[in-house]
Amino acid sequence: MKQAPAIKLVMTKAPMTIDAAETVLSAQRIMSEKGFRHLPVMKAGKPVSMLSDRDVNLALVANHGLVKAEEMTVEDVCTLATYTATPDSRLDEVVLNMADRQIGSVLVLDGDQLAGIFTATDACRYLGLCLRGEL
16 A cells, blocks of 8 residues: 555645634534535634534533523634644554544644544545545
């Protein structure tokens, strides 16, 4: 088998992001309307974390009645230890790390700038095309 491609060839470039100060309800609305399961979280123009639909749902259920939903911010509930890769990271290494860590997304950073996002959906799409012999 040939060497795995760099993640930059299969990642989602220029993904929609959300600011850390936005409300969880705002994030939930964006995810629902756009059909996203992950949003990179930005603070002062820099990527700091990843927010998943699971983070949002757990926060809303776990805090029901304790904290008003409209007061919870993305920063309050986003994943703190986000897995990152560079655009030149090999796809096989990233996918195996995702499986080992049981995570569904990766922030792709070029220095301290967001270059893209890579998700389990991207990985499945790439695998499907490989299996069809289209790649």
